[in-house]
Amino acid sequence: MSIAISNIVKTFGGFTALKGVSLEVEAGELVALLGPSGCGKTTLLRIIAGLDAADSGTILFDGEDATRRHVGERQVGFVFQHYALFRHMTVFENIAFGLRVRPRAQRPAEKEIQRKVHDLLSLVQLDWLAQRYPAQLSGGQRQRIALARALAVEPKVLLLDEPFGALDAKVRKDLRRWLRRLHDELHVTSVFVTHDQEEALEVADRIVVLNQGQIEQIGTPDEVYDHPATPFVYQFLGDVNLFHGRVHEDQAHIGEAELKARGQLNAGASATIFYVRPHELEVLRRPDGSQAVRAWVRDVRRVGSVIRLQLERLDGHGTLEAEMPRERYEDEVHAVQKGEQVFVRPKNMRVFSEHHHGSGVKD
Amino acid sequence: MAASVAVPRPRFNGKTHPPARVDTEPLWVRWLLTGLALAFLTGFLLIPLATVFSLAFSKGIAAYFDALTEPMAFAAIKLTLLVAAIAVPLNLIFGIAAAWAIAKFEFSGKSVLITLIDLPFSVSPVVSGLIYVLLFGLQGWLGPWLAAHDIQIIFAVPGIVLATIFVTFPFVARELIPLMQAQGTEEEEAALVLGASGLQTVWRVTLPNIKWGLLYGVILCNARAMGEFGAVSVVSGHIRGLTNTLPLHVEILYNEYNSAAAFAVASLLAFLALLTLAAKSFLEWRLKEQFTTQQQENPS
Numbered sequence: 262m263s264i265a266i267s268n269i270v271k272t273f274g275g276f277t278a279l280k281g282v283s284l285e286v287e288a289g290e291l292v293a294l295l296g297p298s299g300c301g302k303t304t305l306l307r308i309i310a311g312l313d314a315a316d317s318g319t320i321l322f323d324g325e326d327a328t329r330r331h332v333g334e335r336q337v338g339f340v341f342q343h344y345a346l347f348r349h350m351t352v353f354e355n356i357a358f359g360l361r362v363r364p365r366a367q368r369p370a371e372k373e374i375q376r377k378v379h380d381l382l383s384l385v386q387l388d389w390l391a392q393r394y395p396a397q398l399s400g401g402q403r404q405r406i407a408l409a410r411a412l413a414v415e416p417k418v419l420l421l422d423e424p425f426g427a428l429d430a431k432v433r434k435d436l437r438r439w440l441r442r443l444h445d446e447l448h449v450t451s452v453f454v455t456h457d458q459e460e461a462l463e464v465a466d467r468i469v470v471l472n473q474g475q476i477e478q479i480g481t482p483d484e485v486y487d488h489p490a491t492p493f494v495y496q497f498l499g500d501v502n503l504f505h506g507r508v509h510e511d512q513a514h515i516g517e518a519e520l521k522a523r524g525q526l527n528a529g530a531s532a533t534i535f536y537v538r539p540h541e542l543e544v545l546r547r548p549d550g551s552q553a554v555r556a557w558v559r560d561v562r563r564v565g566s567v568i569r570l571q572l573e574r575l576d577g578h579g580t581l582e583a584e585m586p587r588e589r590y591e592d593e594v595h596a597v598q599k600g601e602q603v604f605v606r607p608k609n610m611r612v613f614s615e616h617h618h619g620s621g622v623k624d
Numbered sequence: 625m626a627a628s629v630a631v632p633r634p635r636f637n638g639k640t641h642p643p644a645r646v647d648t649e650p651l652w653v654r655w656l657l658t659g660l661a662l663a664f665l666t667g668f669l670l671i672p673l674a675t676v677f678s679l680a681f682s683k684g685i686a687a688y689f690d691a692l693t694e695p696m697a698f699a700a701i702k703l704t705l706l707v708a709a710i711a712v713p714l715n716l717i718f719g720i721a722a723a724w725a726i727a728k729f730e731f732s733g734k735s736v737l738i739t740l741i742d743l744p745f746s747v748s749p750v751v752s753g754l755i756y757v758l759l760f761g762l763q764g765w766l767g768p769w770l771a772a773h774d775i776q777i778i779f780a781v782p783g784i785v786l787a788t789i790f791v792t793f794p795f796v797a798r799e800l801i802p803l804m805q806a807q808g809t810e811e812e813e814a815a816l817v818l819g820a821s822g823l824q825t826v827w828r829v830t831l832p833n834i835k836w837g838l839l840y841g842v843i844l845c846n847a848r849a850m851g852e853f854g855a856v857s858v859v860s861g862h863i864r865g866l867t868n869t870l871p872l873h874v875e876i877l878y879n880e881y882n883s884a885a886a887f888a889v890a891s892l893l894a895f896l897a898l899l900t901l902a903a904k905s906f907l908e909w910r911l912k913e914q915f916t917t918q919q920q921e922n923p924s
Contacts, residue, residue: 312813332816339817345810349832359818
């Protein structure tokens with residue numbers, strides 16, 4: 262089922278949670294709503310589910326107006342962050358709930374319910390837990406049962422509110438890959454909310470980046486990562502270094518350094534901010550013409566197979582962070598140590614057009 | 625909740641030491657305090673309780689059962705059961721409704737409602753009885769109208785029921801509000817998304833989740849409904865065989881220097897109290913278990 266959301270506005274008292282959000286989700290898609298806490302992503306999800314009502318705006322399911330449709334009639338499955346399993350029911354009864362509460366005429370026979378629940382339990386690979394109670398399960402197991410319960414009513418749309426938010430890192434990673442595989446099998450239109458950019462980049466077909474109740478960008482994981490539309494998206498999807506400088510005749514001037522402008526520098530822009538990811542900073546032991554910024558090494562940190570360098574610019578314009586694989590650190594940078602001097606050259610820079618400056622840019 | 629906390633200690637000389645004791649008071653202080661508490665308990669609870677039963681049987685077992693089966697006593701027992709049978713179910717419904725509204729919804733005037741629910745606890749029972757006399761009594765606001773329509777509330781069973789409902793109102797609601805607030809609304813939302821109707825949600829999700837707390841509230845409510853003296857005394861009129869509840873009957877017998885009979889009837893109430901206590905302890909244990917599993921489910 263496709264979802265078309267247009268101009269959704271929602272306020273809580275004096276606080277505007279959603280400022281006119283429009284979004285289309287195609288049938289069979291897995292879409293991530295990504296943003297920091299308080300950006301309105303969960304509110305949007307609850308409005309799609311019918312758990313909250315929008316102040317204005319419309320929601321169409323398959324082209325039909327569902328804005329005023331009751332939550333029980335929307336045929337959605339909802340997975341809560343804290344699972345919300347019925348604590349006094351066994352796992353079996355939890356999953357069977359959606360079938361048992363149907364009006365008598367539509368209620369499947371007991372045998373059919375049994376079969377269906379066991380099918381779902383094997384789908385989430387937990388068939389041996391049927392007679393346990395939620396309190397006896399681990400977090401990851403509970404979330405898979407919650408998913409099975411949501412799928413029992415054969416929803417047209419699956420909505421997941423920070424489904425892995427309460428789990429520890431390892432379980433989280435396993436479960437999100439499993440969710441992706443499950444989605445590839447079932448092809449049910451799914452929307453999930455997350456504040457974890459890695460989760461969104463890994464799992465989703467498309468990502469909707471939200472900030473302060475507005476959509477910043479919609480695109481595939483590659484699009485939003487490689488071509489962020491706004492400084493906010495750029496910063497939210499990964500670490501970032503900022504360089505204040507100016508562009509002049511296709512040359513970027515940063516402090517004393519002059520850099521050949523590669524990438525998309527708008528010619529003619531004067532004072533500007535360059536955005537560079539830590540892994541796009543090249544660290545050199547020797548100067549390379551005038552094309553590098555001088556800095557000294559404040560700290561070297563190993564994070565598994567990756568080396569992170571904390572650098573302080575010699576011209577006093579703040580600190581930088583560079584990141585590189587261990588091999589390159591040892592071969593090309595000759596394992597530079599704390600206190601030594603290096604030359605830093607951005608391999609790739611981004612500039613955002615003037616009207617975005619200052620919006621969400623940390624300096 | 626745990627009274628003692630195991631503190632890990634550093635190892636010395638490769639030997640492990642037992643965790644440090646938290647209760648560091650000397651032995652005699654602990655014995656003294658425990659002894660004081662026990663003496664207090666004996667003096668104020670156990671001896672009176674024993675006295676009730678020993679005086680009840682002071683004229684023999686036959687006299688004891690005579691006192692209970694005598695028509696006036698029997699009428700008092702019947703009336704007490706009737707009043708509890710009306711007041712407790714009504715307060716069960718009021719209590720669930722009020723707790724549901726307060727715990728699951730946000731609305732203005734919520735704190736006023738909570739204060740109102742607590743009101744019967746803070747008002748003297750005699751005053752609450754008096755309120756009904758002023759409202760429904762012959763000289764009261766509604767008295768003339770009621771008299772004109774031949775409806776008697778004061779000095780009759782309806783007045784006793786009303787006064788009892790008033791004084792027992794907070795028990796169920798007070799017990800349920802914190803429990804329902806701790807449980808939140810997510811399970812109900814999950815039920816609604818799965819297609820359950822409002823009634824199905826209450827019946828299959830909300831009520832099973834609160835059943836132990838509810839039973840606890842009902843038992844306390846029932847104990848108070850059967851034992852209430854002050855408010856009922858004001859509205860009852862003490863008509864023997866008609867408007868006398870058990871506590872009022874005890875008073876009448878005692879005032880007539882018929883102390884063996886008075887204590888025999890009182891022993892019934894004491895027995896009810898002991899039953900209530902046992903049921904309460906059992907439910908407290910169940911509730912505690914429920915709360916711990918809840919905390920395991922939502923560690924945040």
